[in-house]
Amino acid sequence: MKIKSPAMTITENKVAVICRVRPALNSSPHSPDSITVASQTTINVANHRDPTKQIQYSFDACYGSKATQEEIYSSQVSELVQSVFDGHSATVFCYGVTGAGKTFTIQGNDSHLGIIPRALNQILKKKNSSKGLFEVKMSYYEVFKENIYDLLREVDCGPGLPIREDSNRKTYVAGLREELLSSFDQFKKSYSVAVKRRRTASTKLNTNSSRSHAVLVIKLAMSSASNSAVIYGQLNLIDLAGSEDNRKTDNNRERMKESTAINQSLFVLGKVIEALNSGAKRIPYRDSKMTRILQNSLGGESKSMMIVNIAPEESFLPETHKTLNYATKTKSVINKESIIDHNTNYSSQSTFNSSRSSLLSNKST
Ligand code: ADP
Ligand code: MG
Numbered sequence: 001m002k003i004k005s006p007a008m009t010i011t012e013n014k015v016a017v018i019c020r021v022r023p024a025l026n027s028s029p030h031s032p033d034s035i036t037v038a039s040q041t042t043i044n045v046a047n048h049r050d051p052t053k054q055i056q057y058s059f060d061a062c063y064g065s066k067a068t069q070e071e072i073y074s075s076q077v078s079e080l081v082q083s084v085f086d087g088h089s090a091t092v093f094c095y096g097v098t099g100a101g102k103t104f105t106i107q108g109n110d111s112h113l114g115i116i117p118r119a120l121n122q123i124l125k126k127k128n129s130s131k132g133l134f135e136v137k138m139s140y141y142e143v144f145k146e147n148i149y150d151l152l153r154e155v156d157c158g159p160g161l162p163i164r165e166d167s168n169r170k171t172y173v174a175g176l177r178e179e180l181l182s183s184f185d186q187f188k189k190s191y192s193v194a195v196k197r198r199r200t201a202s203t204k205l206n207t208n209s210s211r212s213h214a215v216l217v218i219k220l221a222m223s224s225a226s227n228s229a230v231i232y233g234q235l236n237l238i239d240l241a242g243s244e245d246n247r248k249t250d251n252n253r254e255r256m257k258e259s260t261a262i263n264q265s266l267f268v269l270g271k272v273i274e275a276l277n278s279g280a281k282r283i284p285y286r287d288s289k290m291t292r293i294l295q296n297s298l299g300g301e302s303k304s305m306m307i308v309n310i311a312p313e314e315s316f317l318p319e320t321h322k323t324l325n326y327a328t329k330t331k332s333v334i335n336k337e338s339i340i341d342h343n344t345n346y347s348s349q350s351t352f353n354s355s356r357s358s359l360l361s362n363k364s365t
Helices: 069-085 102-106 115-129 184-204 253-278 289-293 314-329 336-340 342-360
Strands: 015-021 035-037 042-046 054-058 061-063 089-095 133-144 147-150 163-165 171-173 179-181 213-223 231-239 303-310
Touching: 015 069, 015 253, 015 314, 042 314, 054 314, 061 069, 069 089, 069 115, 069 213, 069 231, 069 303, 089 102, 089 253, 089 314, 102 115, 102 231, 102 303, 115 133, 115 184, 115 213, 115 231, 133 184, 133 253, 147 289, 163 289, 171 289, 179 184, 213 289, 253 289, 253 303, 253 314, 303 314
Parallel strands: 015 061, 015 303, 089 231, 089 303
Antiparallel strands: 035 042, 042 054, 133 147, 133 179, 133 213, 163 171, 213 231
């Protein structure tokens, strides 16, 4: 059944969670009923412990295996990119186990362009039609075992780049290359070199690229006329490391260290999204490298989206439930008490707003 998901309006502060089920791959056995997209916002997944039962999960939007790259982009992502032109930050994460379709969704291939080339196309078109200043800068790095490697340079096996704070206590990666982009062709060239480098880097680092997070950052500086104020916007597009519990299959010591780092950073990301979505006072940005770098882009008036990628094959079912439970936990919980209790609500909201203001004052991220 093909269900068209709605274009979504994201409420301020919230991280939208959308789910995408990829088509079954020819080579693998697939039971067609193990996952069904039941409505625009719900999916039903067979219970791997009791196949006669199904568990329903609900998200901001759900896409079945027939959803195209174009459909996902136009109904979910282009509005986020549009908000960057107004001086906001926007972030898209793809979360899921290895093989679930994260790289396909965020990067795509030559015949099925993913979110990254589509976003760059939208941005560079806007740049070409703009009469004032419109500067587009790209950086691309990976986070592996809590170390940051620049993918726009040759990757060495050293300790990686440090995170520093500027005088406004805003975090940045020191020494990261930023490339000024003037055309889509230029972007394509640099990006494809960097994508290849991600693969060779994983060989050098003696691992698999699915064990690193890849973060593409696009920074915009815009003004309508040469003497008017400059507006800064930022877009982060992130292919997260596979969320499977690698410890089960490989007890090599190095792999254990990698798994611990992956599990920790995905755990912290989940906590950050959960805290943002429930309006918590303390957001644990500092508990992992990636959330620390993205601190200025998550929360505040930033718009963020987590795309949860799901594989339909039965062999993935136990991990699929884990993935969907993780994503469900990050959703906002609006309970009646907090609505009735105006005082509590007001004070926590105002503290949250003041931390938002301080984030916004550091806006030139
Ligand atoms: P991940 O990055 O999560 O490990 P990939 O994006 O590499 O997973 O996807 C695994 C395989 O499935 C790849 O061969 C990819 O081309 C294919 N694939 C994933 N999603 C889709 C989709 N929506 N439509 C067609 N093929 C897909
Ligand atoms: Mg991948």
